[in-house]
Amino acid sequence: MALVENDMINQPLHYVGEQGLEVEVVLQNFIPRYEDPYVGHRIASAIEYLLRSPLKNGQQDIEKARKNLDQALVYMEAIE
Known part of the structure; x- marks a missing residue:
């Protein structure tokens, strides 16, 4: 991935994968499968x-x- 300026509003680097895939795209493709909005x-x-943990807060993000x-x-x- 080419070195680019970190745009913390529109495209923070901790939300962009090694090949340019953004977390937002992943979420848009998978989260609609959840019927319950809270669970989603x-x-x-x-x-x-x-996905951001290696570049941001490490273990804290995993927790x-x-x-x-x-x-x-x-x-x-609770809803079962």
Whole structure:
């Protein structure tokens, strides 16, 4: 990937993969599969944290992802 200026508003580098794929594109393609909007939101947040973790907050982002997944699971269990 060519060295580019980090645009923290429109295209932060921690949300762009090695080959230019953006997290936003991944989310647009997969999150609509979730019927429940709350679950979709929690999963999307987890994905964002996991994919950005190597370039942003490391372990803390992985822990945040886990918290989002736990929230989704608690919610899903409660509505069963």
